[in-house]
Amino acid sequence: MGRIVLENVTKSFGETQVIPPLNLTIEDGEFAVFVGPSGCGKSTLLRLIAGLEETTSGQILIDGEDATQIPPSKRGLAMVFQSYALYPHMTVRKNIAFPLRMAKMDQSEIDKKVEGAAKILNLADYLEQKPGQLSGGQRQRVAIGRAIVREPAAFLFDEPLSNLDAALRVGMRLEISELHNRLETTMIYVTHDQVEAMTMANKIVVLRAGHIEQVGSPLDLYRTPRNLFVAGFIGSPKMNFIEGPEAEKHGAKTIGVRPEHITVSADTGPWSGRVGVSEHLGSDTFFHIHDTGLAETITVRADGEVGFKHGDTVHLTPRADVIHRFDAEGLRIA
Ligand SMILES: Nc1ncnc2c1ncn2[C@@H]1O[C@H](COP(=O)(O)OP(=O)(O)OP(=O)(O)O)[C@@H](O)[C@H]1O
Ligand SMILES: [Mg+2]
Numbered sequence: 001m002g003r004i005v006l007e008n009v010t011k012s013f014g015e016t017q018v019i020p021p022l023n024l025t026i027e028d029g030e031f032a033v034f035v036g037p038s039g040c041g042k043s044t045l046l047r048l049i050a051g052l053e054e055t056t057s058g059q060i061l062i063d064g065e066d067a068t069q070i071p072p073s074k075r076g077l078a079m080v081f082q083s084y085a086l087y088p089h090m091t092v093r094k095n096i097a098f099p100l101r102m103a104k105m106d107q108s109e110i111d112k113k114v115e116g117a118a119k120i121l122n123l124a125d126y127l128e129q130k131p132g133q134l135s136g137g138q139r140q141r142v143a144i145g146r147a148i149v150r151e152p153a154a155f156l157f158d159e160p161l162s163n164l165d166a167a168l169r170v171g172m173r174l175e176i177s178e179l180h181n182r183l184e185t186t187m188i189y190v191t192h193d194q195v196e197a198m199t200m201a202n203k204i205v206v207l208r209a210g211h212i213e214q215v216g217s218p219l220d221l222y223r224t225p226r227n228l229f230v231a232g233f234i235g236s237p238k239m240n241f242i243e244g245p246e247a248e249k250h251g252a253k254t255i256g257v258r259p260e261h262i263t264v265s266a267d268t269g270p271w272s273g274r275v276g277v278s279e280h281l282g283s284d285t286f287f288h289i290h291d292t293g294l295a296e297t298i299t300v301r302a303d304g305e306v307g308f309k310h311g312d313t314v315h316l317t318p319r320a321d322v323i324h325r326f327d328a329e330g331l332r333i334a
Contacts (some may be wrong), residue, residue: 001063002153003028004049004078009058011044011210018044019210021058023288026154026188026203031180034190034206035233043189045207046156049188050079062153078147082163084139085245086131093116093127096145110149117145117221120179137168144179152281154186161196166225173200176281194234198222228330231256237286237301242294252325252333259286259301264308269315270274273298275308289314 004026005104011019027030034042048051049060051072060068060214068077086095093114094101100110112225118124121141131139140160157176161169177200180187182233191197197204198218206213206221206229214230225231231239239256247255263269264287273292278285285306289298308314325333 001028002026002186003061003063004186005043005059005061006049007059007061009048009060010056010068011041011048011053012056017056017210019056022210022212024205024212024215026186028186029184029289029326030202031177031187031189031200032203032205033197033201034205034207035186035192035194036213037193037233041210042159042192042207044192044210046079046131046158046188050077051075061182076153077156078150078152078154079158080140080143080147080160082159083208083217084131084143084160086139086142088131091128091130092123092134092142092145095131095142096123096127096149098146099150105288113149114145117148120148120182121145121175135168136164137172139162140172141175144176147180148183152185154188157187157189159190159192159193169196176200195236198234204234206233224332225256226325226332228254228256228326231324231326231332237299240295240298242298244294245324247293250323250325253328254323254326254330256324256326257318259299261322262298262300263317263319264289264300264302265315265317266308266312267315269317271316271318272313273316275310275312275314278310280305287314289316292316 005074006022006024008021008023010017010021034045036042044053048055055068059066062075096114096117097110100113118127121144123141123145161172164172173196189200204218204221205215208229214226221230221234225234235258237259239258242255247253271292273289275287276290278287285302287300287308288301292298327333
């Protein structure tokens with residue numbers, strides 16, 4: 001079991017409050033992702049849950065039990081960091097076994113658990129090697145293996161993939177999602193990468209300056225961001241924001257239109273502008289359109305290989321049913 005509830009949790013470092021009173025429930029078996037810009041408090045929140053930081057006030061409940069005063073080693077949670085923190089002189093087997101040896105478990109039981117974890121993580125052939133002989137992705141898997149053998153109530157990951165190159169990140173992202181499907185254990189995963197959040201989470205928690213801007217499934221946040229911050233943070237490329245007369249027509253201070261909800265054409269459409277930079281990805285093309293009179297740049301996504309050139313005049317049609325409207329406070333208008 002691994003249901004985690006934060007009740008009015010705050011955290012101050014000296015005089016500075018970095019987490020104002022915060023309430024959050026993570027259900028047993030959920031994959032929750034904390035996402036937000038650098039310094040917004042993601043790691044602090046994770047460390048509070050782990051018990052590596054003391055809460056200033058409020059309560060942390062793990063499966064209904066008040067864990068606020070329980071030391072980290074007794075909370076039944078396992079943390080995986082960005083730096084793998086493996087012991088370089090120990091084999092993979094010994095690294096994975098480490099927490100079990102500390103707990104004085106039987107050697108035969110340890111072997112069984114280590115081999116089980118190695119199998120899940122495709123490390124079975126590397127058990128007698130040292131971390132120095134492994135790739136970055138394999139090292140990260142060893143660190144995850146060390147967490148798995150503890151059979152924790154929840155896994156806590158703090159940017160575990162940010163040391164890996166882009167291709168490996170995508171691979172490991174899938175592996176961790178696969179692991180979650182298989183173990184069905186609660187996972188809390190910290191990242192500043194909204195694509196990671198969108199692809200891995202059941203529940204995304206968007207943080208800014210220590211407070212929660214929105215909690216929801218990836219598609220909830222994509223479809224109905226509750227304010228301009230979430231609207232701009234979730235989605236890639238970013239949502240276009242338009243103010244002025246065009247927004248007023250919709251009864252809003254600001255309207256938001258995602259690049260994928262604008263059609264670009266040579267001759268028809270209510271908006272027009274000049275093509276600036278185009279990004280040709282093969283599967284998609286992104287055009288950055290200037291001189292629309294709406295915003296400095298309007299970004300548009302087109303399907304496949306679309307060949308407008310720099311300086312071409314093009315017309316744009318936003319999809320009327322997915323225009324997001326925001327008021328003067330930046331809050332979504334229902
Ligand atoms: N030990 C500390 N002492 C004082 N301030 C701290 C301490 N740890 C974190 N902070 C402050 O708390 C705030 C949140 O930091 P935190 O590390 O949780 O951010 P983060 O969201 O994880 O950022 P990043 O994406 O850069 O890792 C920051 O303003 C940071 O400077
Ligand atoms: Mg951090």
